[in-house]
Amino acid sequence: MQVFYNKKGIGDCLIIMFKQGNRYQITQEKFGNIVKITDKQSNEVLGYNIFEASNYFLLDTNNIDVTPVLVEEIEEVFHRNGLKDTLEVDLSPKFVVGYVIDKQPHENADKLSVCQVDIGDETVQIVCGAPNVDKGQHVVVAKVGAIMPSGMEIKDASLRGVPSHGMICSQKELGLPNAPQEKGIYVLGEDVKAGQPFPV
Structure with missing residues (x-):
């Protein structure tokens, strides 16, 4: 899992990416300020976009270190927006x-x-x-x-x-x-x- 934030480039959106997918073969589901992106064929979660991210996180960098604390914070934001997903994350450096x-x-x-x-x-x-x-x-x-x-x-x-x-x-x-x-x-x-x- 990698996490990106670039307010000047794409707006106030935290991008959580697990892997790339074909943009023509994805499903997007909206949960409040969160969009869940899934591969249509495999049903595998490719990532999430969290909009109005600065309301939930303190963000001051483009590439964000994924830590156990950040994973907990993201899951809390999920739950506040009605999304019950949990994150199984490999925290080893890539x-x-x-x-x-x-x-x-x-x-x-x-x-x-x-x-x-x-x-x-x-x-x-x-x-x-x-x-x-x-x-x-x-x-x-x-x-x-x-x-x-x-x-x-x-x-x-x-x-x-x-x-x-x-x-x-x-x-x-x-x-x-x-x-x-x-x-x-x-x-x-x-x-x-x-x-x-x-x-x-």
């Missing part, structure tokens, strides 16, 4: 520091590398197309389930026949200010450790 343990060339693509990346609690395989990725780097990893600032959801994938579980990110992909325009992942300094949350 953007973390990774350490590239190994890098090998992709067998089917000259410009891709197959990396083994320590993300703290596990080592994952990530196929990366950045020219500057290398063994021994600390990098930023968007784990499976992360929602990028662009709105893209990170999923398990197969790139040219090789499984990939996450994405090694550039500064531009992370939406960082003054990000360089040239292609390349964001290489961090040595004062970080694998698995450490990275604020996005």
